Amino acid sequence: MFNWFSQIFALIQFNLRTIWQRKGSSAAALFGIAGVVAVLVGVLSIAQGFSAVMNASGKPDTALILRSGADTEMMSGLSRETTRIIADTEGIARSTEGALASAELFVIINLPKRSTGTDANVPLRGVEPMAFSVRSDVNIIQGRPFEWGRNEVIVGSGAVREFEGLELGGRIPVGKEEWTVVGIFEANGGISESEIWTDASVLQPAFRRGNSFQAVYVKIETPESFQDFKDRLTTDPRLNVKVIRQDDYYADQSTAITGLITGLGTLIAGLMGIGAVFGALNTMYSAVSSRTREIATLRALGFGNGPIVISVMVEALVLALIGGAIGAGLAYVAFDGFRAATMNWQSFSQVAFAFDVTPGLLVRGIFYAAIIGLVGGLFPAIRAARMPVAAALREG
Amino acid sequence: MSVNDNGTLVKVDAATKYFKRGSEEIHVLEKLDMQVPEGEFLALMGPSGSGKSTLLNLIGGLDRPTSGSVTVAGERIDRLSRQKLAAWRARHVGLVFQFYNLLPVLTAERNVELPLLLTHLSRAERKKHVDAALDVVGLSHRKTHYPKTLSGGEQQRVGIARGIVSDPTLLLADEPTGDLDRKSGDEVLDLLKALNKDHNKTIIMVTHDPHAALRSTRTLYLNEGKLSTEPAE
Ligand SMILES: Nc1ncnc2c1ncn2[C@@H]1O[C@H](COP(=O)(O)OP(=O)(O)OP(=O)(O)O)[C@@H](O)[C@H]1O
Ligand SMILES: [Mg+2]
Numbered sequence: 001m002f003n004w005f006s007q008i009f010a011l012i013q014f015n016l017r018t019i020w021q022r023k024g025s026s027a028a029a030l031f032g033i034a035g036v037v038a039v040l041v042g043v044l045s046i047a048q049g050f051s052a053v054m055n056a057s058g059k060p061d062t063a064l065i066l067r068s069g070a071d072t073e074m075m076s077g078l079s080r081e082t083t084r085i086i087a088d089t090e091g092i093a094r095s096t097e098g099a100l101a102s103a104e105l106f107v108i109i110n111l112p113k114r115s116t117g118t119d120a121n122v123p124l125r126g127v128e129p130m131a132f133s134v135r136s137d138v139n140i141i142q143g144r145p146f147e148w149g150r151n152e153v154i155v156g157s158g159a160v161r162e163f164e165g166l167e168l169g170g171r172i173p174v175g176k177e178e179w180t181v182v183g184i185f186e187a188n189g190g191i192s193e194s195e196i197w198t199d200a201s202v203l204q205p206a207f208r209r210g211n212s213f214q215a216v217y218v219k220i221e222t223p224e225s226f227q228d229f230k231d232r233l234t235t236d237p238r239l240n241v242k243v244i245r246q247d248d249y250y251a252d253q254s255t256a257i258t259g260l261i262t263g264l265g266t267l268i269a270g271l272m273g274i275g276a277v278f279g280a281l282n283t284m285y286s287a288v289s290s291r292t293r294e295i296a297t298l299r300a301l302g303f304g305n306g307p308i309v310i311s312v313m314v315e316a317l318v319l320a321l322i323g324g325a326i327g328a329g330l331a332y333v334a335f336d337g338f339r340a341a342t343m344n345w346q347s348f349s350q351v352a353f354a355f356d357v358t359p360g361l362l363v364r365g366i367f368y369a370a371i372i373g374l375v376g377g378l379f380p381a382i383r384a385a386r387m388p389v390a391a392a393l394r395e396g
Numbered sequence: 397m398s399v400n401d402n403g404t405l406v407k408v409d410a411a412t413k414y415f416k417r418g419s420e421e422i423h424v425l426e427k428l429d430m431q432v433p434e435g436e437f438l439a440l441m442g443p444s445g446s447g448k449s450t451l452l453n454l455i456g457g458l459d460r461p462t463s464g465s466v467t468v469a470g471e472r473i474d475r476l477s478r479q480k481l482a483a484w485r486a487r488h489v490g491l492v493f494q495f496y497n498l499l500p501v502l503t504a505e506r507n508v509e510l511p512l513l514l515t516h517l518s519r520a521e522r523k524k525h526v527d528a529a530l531d532v533v534g535l536s537h538r539k540t541h542y543p544k545t546l547s548g549g550e551q552q553r554v555g556i557a558r559g560i561v562s563d564p565t566l567l568l569a570d571e572p573t574g575d576l577d578r579k580s581g582d583e584v585l586d587l588l589k590a591l592n593k594d595h596n597k598t599i600i601m602v603t604h605d606p607h608a609a610l611r612s613t614r615t616l617y618l619n620e621g622k623l624s625t626e627p628a629e
Contacts, residue, residue, distance in 0.1 A: 006513045010506070017501035297497040300458055301558075302486025302514050304479070390459040393493075394449075 007303060011311030014294070015287075016318060022287055029276075029283035029376070030323040033369050036272040037327025041357060041365040042335045043265025047258040049340075049356035054254035057190035058247025060223040061093075062134060065216040065233065068240045072253075073106040073215045078241070080211040085238055086218070091229035093219040095133055100219040102131035105200045107207050109174065111163040113341070113350075120341075120350050122159060123195045124174070126203030134217045138192060143168045143183035148199050154183035156193035158352025162341040172196070175206045191250060194341070194352045217246070273372055280376025284316050288384045295384050296392035305385035312381035313374060320373020324366040331365065332357045405566065405598050406432035406455055411464035411474075413450055424450045426621035427464065437592040437599045439609035441627065442618035448602040449570055451618065455600060456489045456568045457481045469565050486514035490559030492569035496551040498543040504554045505530065505539040511562040529557040532595075533587060549580025556587060560597065567591065569601040573608055585611045 019026050065086055070076035078086075083103035092099040105126035110119040129148065132138055146152035151174070155166045165171065171178040179198065187193045204211065220229050230243040288295065295308060336357035341350040408430040415422040424447040432438055432455075440448050453459040454466050457473045460481075466474045468488060476484055485491075490511075498507045505526050512522040530536050533553040543551050552572060559567055569588065573581035589611045591597040601612065609615045619628040 010510065010513055014499050014501050293497060294499055297493070298510070299482065300485065300491055301511050302482045304482055390453045393458070
């Protein structure tokens, strides 16, 4: 067809100007789509934020050693003897003070959540002095480190936000005693920020753990030497342990929950999306029928079906994209950085994280809106093109 | 354009048109014959519902007869596919409607330009044709006005400019003055008359108004599916 683009352009211009004349119905479709996109982006930003925490938690040159058969620290147990053998194994990075290995204890205590006032699980980790060298991203932002051998704790910034009584100088009940919060730390957004740390040798008697631990965290010489290090430990006849890279460990923990959130979010957005498609369909049908005479006139003049179909689709697409942009913007304003905590099902304790509305999610939301618009516009567009010209002219 | 020996531009042969409304069949045209020579200004009259618009639609390729044939400029248009028919209309037919049928969101000149978007013409050539057409209808000074800022008579003159801008073989007007007062109606009729006389446009005009029919070179009356040269009693 000749001057195809001029035709389409004239029709699109015609269609877009009439959007305004149907403010009510256009706005309904627009906000329907905006709502869907906001929900989709919002939910996915939860998964995004959660996995961001988990991904920030692990380093490829850090490994953790658990008892063989244990999938999490909670389920693991290692004797003092075992942790010593591990710390002496070749392949661990060293500083002047010795091998970068920290035998740790991992227990759960109950504290009231700020948001609801009800108790929830908080991980309390007992560490050895090397813990701060193994996890070099942990740094105290307020107060000071706990003193070894004393009933003092430092608290991750995420835990401070989520739970009551964890401010500097706060006191937390541990067994029959109360321990003092002397410092607050950050860990580059990692999961440690949801934890409370103290001296392992102080924690052992408080929880009647004798001289046992649950995991050893080590920094290996290089990320590439992991396999050698692992083989050395797993083939040592004195040991019965498993060795996991820290990043794999947290990635594993996060896949279940991010998978669930993503699945749920996609399902909800999918159902809402079906609703929005009908909204868009309805709007576009009424847009087409309110224009029966104009479309019939154009067809009478000899305009082809292609440009008419495309122009109606473009109109639906424009509506959807505006709606999508509004929805994505809403999601960004409302959710980005929104703080929350959720259960980490592997440790049954709370992980603090922030919703993370990334550019990728925004694009995804707007893309979804575009699909809703195109599906909603297709059938009305076909109807517009199919109308018998003579009959349509009579109706107008 | 190809016209046969005796100068006939439009030839309708035994055209029958039925409409189905539910189970009921409405017989509008019955084996109707009609010939329109090139250069004629034909007025088509008849009672409401007699099928004037239906006949005009058949001639303009907006609809197809149930049986019989329609030949325009030597081409059988009743056999063309919908798509071919659309392209044929764009090339051969100018349409003028009772209610003007301008696109409200386009200016007068953009409305007039619409049929040219279906041609090979460049933007500059289109502009030249649009200006010429608006000049013929005396509305050069209202080019950039939107339809709603124009009077009914002016809108219809824009409609006529759109009808002639692509220099069609045939100009079809369905009650072009039906929605106008006497004075504006007369202006529109004068314009059609001039197009016929000075530009040798073949025009078929449906009208209810005997006064309008007076401007034509011939008047036919449609009644009960048949054409005659005399009004029915
Ligand atoms: N698309 C259609 N479907 C069904 N019936 C139709 C259709 N088009 C026309 N008709 C019927 O055909 C008959 C003739 O209609 P038409 O519009 O041709 O009459 P007309 O002479 O132009 O009338 P008017 O002077 O009122 O415009 C009418 O009874 C009308 O209802
Ligand atoms: Mg009619």
